[in-house]
Amino acid sequence: MFAYFVRRSPIIQRDALFKTPQCKIAPAVHPSRWRCSATGSTNGPSDDHIQALVQLTVDRFYLPPGHSFQHGTGCNYGPLGTELKKNMLDQWWHSLTRSKEVQVFGINTINTIKERAIDGDGQLKVVNMETLNQEFDLQDLNKDQLIQRLRTLLRNTVSLRTGLLQGALEQYIPSLELVKKKLPFGLAETGSCFQSSDQPGCPAEVTQTSLVWFCSSGTASKWLDHWARQRLQWWRKFAVAPSDFSCSDITDDELGGRASRGIKIVYSFPWGEEPLETLWSRGDTELLQTHGDIRAKLQCRDGRKLVVPHVVSVTGNMDRGVMAYLDNSLQQLKKADGKQKLHQRKVMKLHPVLAPVKVALDMGKGATVELRQISDVLRLEFLEAGISVWPGYLETMATSMEQLNTRYDEMGVLFSMLIGENTLESGLLQVRSRDTTIKETMHISEVKNFLTRYISAADI
Template identity: 20%
Template sequence: MAEPKEHPLMEKIVSLCKRRGFIFQSSEIYGGINGFWDYGPLGAELKRNVKELWWTGMTRKRDDVVGLEATIIMAPQIWRASGHVDTFADLMRECPLTKKRVRADQVEPQSGTPIRFTGADSKISGWKVERNIRVLLSNGEHIEHARRKAREFFAIGSVDSKTGDWYQLELKGEIAEAPVVDSVDFHPESGVELGEARPFNLMFKTYVGPTATEDDVAYLRPETAQAIFAQFKNVLETCRQKVPFGIAQVGKAFRNEVTPRNFTFRSREFEQMELEFFIKPDEVIEAIYGNVATVPETGHPGEPLPNWGWQAWHQYWVDERVRFYEGIGLSRQTLGFHRQTPVELAHYARACVDILFKFPFSKRNEQGELIGEELEGIAARSDFDLSQHERFSGKPMGVFDEDLRTAWGKLDETKKAELSNRYYEARLKYLTKSGVEVEKAARDAKEDADNLAKGQYIPHVIEPSAGVDRLILALVANAYSEATSTDDKGKSETRVIMKFHPRVAPIKVGVFPLLKNKPELVAKAREVFQSLRGLMMAFYDDGGAIGRRYARQDEAGTPFCVTIDFDTLGEKPELLNTVTIRHRDDGRQERLPISELPGWLTARVF
C-alpha cells in the first residue's frame, strides 16, 4: 500500500498497528468501509486499559461521581432539545471555483453587480466549454476582476490550465445583470455564485420498529452526554449525591462525518468518555457562602471547596484531566492547550479549554511548532443542557437545596435583590436566546428567580469530554520509537519499541523459558506464567531465540519480560527460584524471587 510521503512517521504507525494487531480497517476483506476501524488483540487490551483507568479514576476513586450506561438509541426529542437536529442539519453551499463550503445561513451578505458568463473557448488549444457562471462585481471593482474569476473557473479541467494559458481563454455571453444588495448567493472570498444549498446532517438515522416510516425515525447518538442530562433526575434520586456531583459515562457515539480523516482520529463510529459535573450556580454559592472563590487560570486549585463557583470547578477539571494524561504517559510537552475565544464559544458556554495532542499529522504554527489535535474539551456549559430538557420534556430539572433556603432567609434585602436579579438576568438571557417569546421569557425567568429564593435552582455543568479512539491513537503515536543497532557483521537494523506507560500497555509481562528444548525450563516457565495470568495480561512465548522474543514484546509495548533460566532451577543454589526481569526501554535486567513477582509487577503496571 503506497502511503503518502507527507507524514512518514504516521505511515509507520499505521503499518505497525496493522502488523502487530492494534488496529485493522473495518470490513477489510470486503474492501473496507470509510470511517470505521477495528481494534485487534493488542488494541483491544490497550483501549480496555484506558477506559478502565478513566472509569476507576473518575468514579470508584471519587466520592462525588457516579456512573451511567445509557442506550445508543434514545427518544429522538432528546436531539431536538440538545440542538443536534438543528445544528447537525446545516445547509451547506459550495463555491464552484474555490471548492470551499460555507453554511448557507452564514454567508456574509455581498452587494454589487452580478456578471453572467455562458462559457469560454481557447484560441490556443481549441478547447471549449459551455457552463453558466455568475460572478459578483463589487462596487468600484474593475470588470476585468470578474472576467479573471470567470476564466479561472472555466479553466478548471481544461488543457490550458496545465499549459498556463488559461488567462487567455475567450469568454462568451458576458452580461451585466441588475445590481443586488446584501445578497447571500455569492462566495465572499471569490465572488463566484455559490452552488445549491445541500443538507449535511451528521447524525446517523435509523428506524425504530419494523414499519420504518418517518414517524419511526430515531438517531444513533452523536454524543454520550445527552443521556446523562436526560437521566439526571433519576440518578440524583437514587445515588444519594448532592450538587456538586458528577455522572460519568463511557460509550460509543456516531457521526456521519463529511470526511473521516487521519487514520482513526476522525471516525464515524467512535467512543467517548464523558463526565457531566453538576455544580451550583454562582448566585447560589454567593447566597450560601457570602462569596465565590477565585482560583488562578492555570495550575491545580487543590481539593474542592464548598464556595467554588463555575470558574474554580472548570479550572479544577482542566487540571485533573491533564493529570490523567500525564499519568498514562503523555507528558505536558506532548500536549497542547486551546482556550476557546468568546467568538468560538457557544452562546450558552462560559468557557472551554481543549486539551490537544501533538500528532505527526498536526498542523504547525508560524514558529513551526506542532499545534496539536483535540483529545478532550472541558466546557463550562452553564445550565443550558438541563434547561433545554426541562423546556422540551416539561419535566422539572431543578434541585432543592436546604442550605440555600436557610441561607437565603438570612440575607439582607439588598443582597437578595442583587442575587435574585442576576439569576433573573441569566435565565432571561437563556430563554430569549432559545427563542422563547419575550413576554413568556420574562415570566419564566421571574418564576425561576422566585424559586431560587425558595431554595431551588437548575444546576450548572462542567463537561470534560474525551475521545477514546483519539487517545488511543495519541498513546500509540507517543509510544512509537525506533532503535537502530549494528551487529557483529556490520549489518544494521531498526527495531520498533512501543514505549507505552506500563499502566496502559496491552501486555504487562512476557514469560519465557530461556531455551525451548529443555523441558524443565519450559515447565517452570509455564508455571510462572500460570501464576501471573490471572493477575494481569501476561504472554507466554517460547518460539525462536530469546532475543527475538524480547524484540517481539518490544513491538507490542510489553514493559517487562520474565525469563526462566538454569539458575531458576538451582544451577547456582543461591539463585534457586529467581528469575530475570528485563526492562523494555533500556534492556536492563534484574533478578527477583518468583514469589515477589506478583507484587513487583502489580506495583508498576496498575
C-alpha cells in the first residue's frame, strides 16, 4: 500500500497535493576552527574540518554517503552511528528517569494522531494513494466538488505527529494516581516525529526527546532555569570541548505567543549555531484545551493548595545531537614518526560511555588456531559483560598494527588488544589506549574488570 504525505492547507488545489541571566553564556570561539560566514562561504580550517568529518564518518561506518550534516534530520545510520545514537538515547533516558531529585516517568505514544482542536493548520497527513486516485478518477465532479471531497478525505485521515508534547498532555490525567496528585512531576518520551523538509512532499523524520514537566504556576520559571542548567550540564558532560555547547534566551519574536519564556541549548557547528534542545514555559492553556477546559479534573496538590499545573517542556533533536558529538569529538593531531616526520592523526575521541566500540581484538604472530580460540573466548566474555567488541582478529587481509591503530582511532575505539605468543605462554596481552596511544601489558584475566572500571569511572 502506498501513501502520500500532504500538509493540510486551508485551500486545497489539485496540483498542490502532489530573558534568563543564568544562561547567558557566550558561544565558544576556537581560533583553530573558523566558522562559515553568513553567505555560506568558508574560511580556511573550517572547510578542511567539515571535509575530514564527512569523509571519516562515511569511511568508519557512522553515516552513509551523501548525508548532509547541516540538516539535523534523520538518516540511514551505519553500524557505528546506530550504536552511538542508541548510547545517547540511553544516557538521556537514564539521566531523567533515574534521577534521585525529581520524579520523571517514561511513556510511549503512537506516531499518528487523531484530529484535535488545538492542532491547527499545517499538520502532516497520511493519505492512501489508492483512495486519492479514486477521487481523481471521478470525472463528473467540478472543481468545487473535488475540493470539498478532498477536504473531507483529509479531515478523516490521521496526522503524523510533529512533536511529542501532545501525547504527554493526554497522559497527564492517567498519571495523577501514580504521583498521588502531587506536584511536581514529569513525563519523558523518545520517538520519531515528522517535520517539513526542503523536499516537497517528503517530510523529514526526526528522533525527538521530550520531557514535559508539570509544576505550579509560581515555580514554573524556577523549573525552567533548573532544566536549562541540567540539560546544558548533560550535553557538556560527554564533550571533548564543552564550551561548544551553550544556552541562550529565546527572543520575544521567537516566542510568538506560544510561551511566556524560552531557552535553547545550542551547539557551535563549523557553519554556525544550531539548537539541540528547546525549553518552553507554556502555562496551562494547552493542558486545559487537551482536556476540555475542565479544571476540576486537572487539579493537583501543591502543598495545601489545589491548582491546575503549568507546563514546562524540553524538546530535543537527537539526530542533530549525534552530529554535534561527531563534530565535537573529531580531533586532528600532529604526530612525529621514528624519522621525526610529522603526520596527521585523526581521532574520533567520543566519550567512553558513548563510544560505539569499547575494545578491538587482534591477533599477533603465533599459532593461529589457539590464538583464535582465546580471542573467541575473550570476545564472548566482553559481550556478556555488555562491552561492545570489534572482532579484528577475524579479518582475513593482512594489515599492519599501525594501519589497524589508525583505523581504530578514527572509529573511536577506546582500547585495542593484541593477543600473541605471550598470551599463550604467560596469559599476557598488549593493551593500547586510544587517548594516550600508550601500550601496556596486562594479564588476560584482568582486562574485563579493567574495562568495566574504566567505563564506570567515566560515567560519574
